[in-house]
Amino acid sequence: MISAYSGTAVRAAEQPLLDAGAGPDLMQKAAYGLYHAASGLLSSRRGRIYGSKTVVLAGAGNNGGDALYAASRLLARGGSSTAVLTAADVHPAALAAFRRRGGKVLTLTEENTGTVLELCRASDLVLDGILGTGGKGGLRSPAAGLAVLEPARLRRGEAPAVVACDLPSGINADTGEARGAYLRADLTVTFGAPKAGLMAGPGAAAAGQIECVDIGLSPQLRTAGIQRLEDADIADLLRPPAPGDHKYSRGVLGIAAGSTKYPGAAVLATGAALATGVGMVRFLGPEPVCQLINLLHPEAVCSQGGVAQAHVQAWAAGPGAGEDEGQLRRAVDAMASGLPAVIDADAIAAAGPGLGPQVILTPHAGELTALLNSLGNRTDRAAVEGDPLSHVRHAADLTGATVLLKGWATLVAAPGGPVYSQAEATPWLATAGSGDTLSGILGALLATDTSGPGSPGHYARLAAAAASIHGRAGTLSARGGPVEASGLPASVRRVLAGFLQD
Numbered sequence: 001m002i003s004a005y006s007g008t009a010v011r012a013a014e015q016p017l018l019d020a021g022a023g024p025d026l027m028q029k030a031a032y033g034l035y036h037a038a039s040g041l042l043s044s045r046r047g048r049i050y051g052s053k054t055v056v057l058a059g060a061g062n063n064g065g066d067a068l069y070a071a072s073r074l075l076a077r078g079g080s081s082t083a084v085l086t087a088a089d090v091h092p093a094a095l096a097a098f099r100r101r102g103g104k105v106l107t108l109t110e111e112n113t114g115t116v117l118e119l120c121r122a123s124d125l126v127l128d129g130i131l132g133t134g135g136k137g138g139l140r141s142p143a144a145g146l147a148v149l150e151p152a153r154l155r156r157g158e159a160p161a162v163v164a165c166d167l168p169s170g171i172n173a174d175t176g177e178a179r180g181a182y183l184r185a186d187l188t189v190t191f192g193a194p195k196a197g198l199m200a201g202p203g204a205a206a207a208g209q210i211e212c213v214d215i216g217l218s219p220q221l222r223t224a225g226i227q228r229l230e231d232a233d234i235a236d237l238l239r240p241p242a243p244g245d246h247k248y249s250r251g252v253l254g255i256a257a258g259s260t261k262y263p264g265a266a267v268l269a270t271g272a273a274l275a276t277g278v279g280m281v282r283f284l285g286p287e288p289v290c291q292l293i294n295l296l297h298p299e300a301v302c303s304q305g306g307v308a309q310a311h312v313q314a315w316a317a318g319p320g321a322g323e324d325e326g327q328l329r330r331a332v333d334a335m336a337s338g339l340p341a342v343i344d345a346d347a348i349a350a351a352g353p354g355l356g357p358q359v360i361l362t363p364h365a366g367e368l369t370a371l372l373n374s375l376g377n378r379t380d381r382a383a384v385e386g387d388p389l390s391h392v393r394h395a396a397d398l399t400g401a402t403v404l405l406k407g408w409a410t411l412v413a414a415p416g417g418p419v420y421s422q423a424e425a426t427p428w429l430a431t432a433g434s435g436d437t438l439s440g441i442l443g444a445l446l447a448t449d450t451s452g453p454g455s456p457g458h459y460a461r462l463a464a465a466a467a468s469i470h471g472r473a474g475t476l477s478a479r480g481g482p483v484e485a486s487g488l489p490a491s492v493r494r495v496l497a498g499f500l501q502d
């Protein structure tokens with residue numbers, strides 16, 4: 001499990017060490033970690049450090065100090081380096097050390113921004129040390145002019161690798177918000193602990209890969225702001241069948257998805273649930289959709305009955321329900337059943353206060369906006385996309401349900417409890433029907449779960465695991481190209497086989 005902390009929490013953890021005079025030592029540890037990661041990147045891109053060109057973007061605070069000390073170490077290995085100062089009062093000792101090693105220095109102005117961008121693009125590496133956890137708001141002029149710099153991962157052809165020192169400059173370390181211009185990175189080398197702002201919203205998309213350097217803060221860090229499940233955590237949540245199992249002991253999932261208008265959603269949700277593994281799928285829906293499911297997934301048991309008549313361990317309801325009154329009624333009944341229930345798409349609008357954490361709402365940003373507005377919380381989609389962390393937390397607290405907000409980094413908030421962020425997906429997953437498969441995956445995990453409600457955040461962990469499996473399946477399906485939602489179940493099977501074999 002990776003635990004991320006707000007910038008505020010990390011700064012509070014640093015304070016006793018700073019009070020004890022350990023500031024310079026912490027900075028050297030941070031700078032060494034940054035140098036180590038940057039030199040690894042340079043070696044993999046061009047074979048050696050000797051002869052490499054680095055541009056350091058250095059702001060007024062300690063973040064600039066870290067970056068300058070790291071660049072000094074690269075200079076010592078035969079690289080060349082130019083420091084571009086974005087503020088007047090850059091860390092004096094770090095700047096002096098950089099100069100002593102032969103680094104060149106220039107000051108950024110609005111007039112020379114074009115030249116500096118060319119210098120960056122002609123280099124091998126850009127170290128972003130403009131702003132760290134002390135940053136307030138987005139980048140201001142003249143540094144704001146550098147925000148057009150694209151990291152190598154987003155460019156075709158030659159481009160410098162951009163390495164963010166602690167966090168991409170301009171990103172809010174607590175929330176991941178960008179309240180103005182910000183830089184994007186290929187790699188973020190973060191100090192002490194990952195910042196929550198690297199795992200949510202614009203910050204998550206800007207950070208690139210995240211590497212954490214231990215500078216000895218762990219004993220001081222208490223409550224994580226965001227957690228991320230890793231392989232072992234997900235494997236722990238999976239329930240492969242045991243020798244004594246039969247189909248009912250494994251778990252039965254009730255699916256109320258699809259409508260005569262959107263029959264495909266039923267096929268995708270059912271296909272993904274079967275690929276994730278359940279004892280049985282009981283499918284409820286209108287006659288023509290049942291016929292389609294019988295044809296494409298003959299193992300599913302179909303009926304046009306209601307939720308009360310179906311004996312299941314969990315529900316997945318809502319995908320492709322459209323305005324089908326029968327399906328929307330089933331989703332409402334599933335929410336009220338007390339059983340674990342994934343509620344997606346059109347059915348999310350029926351959610352209100354007083355739900356339990358076993359109800360998992362799975363909105364995208366538009367659906368979350370509508371839900372919050374319906375609960376009297378005026379907001380718009382841009383605000384949700386700008387600060388998904390606060391909005392997903394708020395929705396979980398207002399409804400009492402677990403809320404999974406889809407996106408590049410999918411966030412899952414338990415009411416009053418932990419928040420998880422999973423970012424294994426590829427933007428190719430942003431395709432019609434992909435959300436329907438997520439409902440099926442999560443429904444199957446809920447139906448086969450035998451550990452019960454247990455600890456707070458249990459359902460949020462299952463939802464995070466489903467998002468991770470879905471994201472990995474998307475990445476496997478894509479291999480750098482388009483994804484068709486109907487191909488996802490096959491990849492889900494392969495992802496799970498990987499977990500179960502390890």
Ligand SMILES: NC(=O)C1=CN([C@@H]2O[C@H](COP(=O)(O)OP(=O)(O)OC[C@H]3O[C@@H](n4cnc5c(N)ncnc54)[C@H](O)[C@@H]3O)[C@@H](O)[C@H]2O)[C@@H](O)CC1
Nearest residue numbers: 026027030060061062063131132133134135136138140166
């Ligand atoms: N404090 C420590 O001992 C350690 C801190 N570390 C580094 O220190 C950083 C935090 O250092 P600081 O507190 O100096 O903060 P920053 O390095 O983030 O810099 C804040 C400075 O930038 C200015 N500023 C704030 N917002 C601005 C904006 N939007 N535009 C232009 N200027 C702006 C402020 O006036 C202040 O001078 C961390 O992110 C990390 O990189 C590391 O060296 C590890 C140890």
Ligand SMILES: Nc1ncnc2c1ncn2[C@@H]1O[C@H](COP(=O)(O)OP(=O)(O)O)[C@@H](O)[C@H]1O
Nearest residue numbers: 406407408425426427429430432433434435436
């Ligand atoms: N930019 C993105 N990068 C990675 N994954 C994304 C991105 N945008 C959306 N996704 C994922 O794709 C899926 C889309 O779901 P959804 O919007 O419900 O689609 P649909 O309703 O058409 O099935 C979600 O799992 C979401 O997390």
Ligand SMILES: [K+]
Nearest residue numbers: 128131167169
């Ligand atoms: K930075």
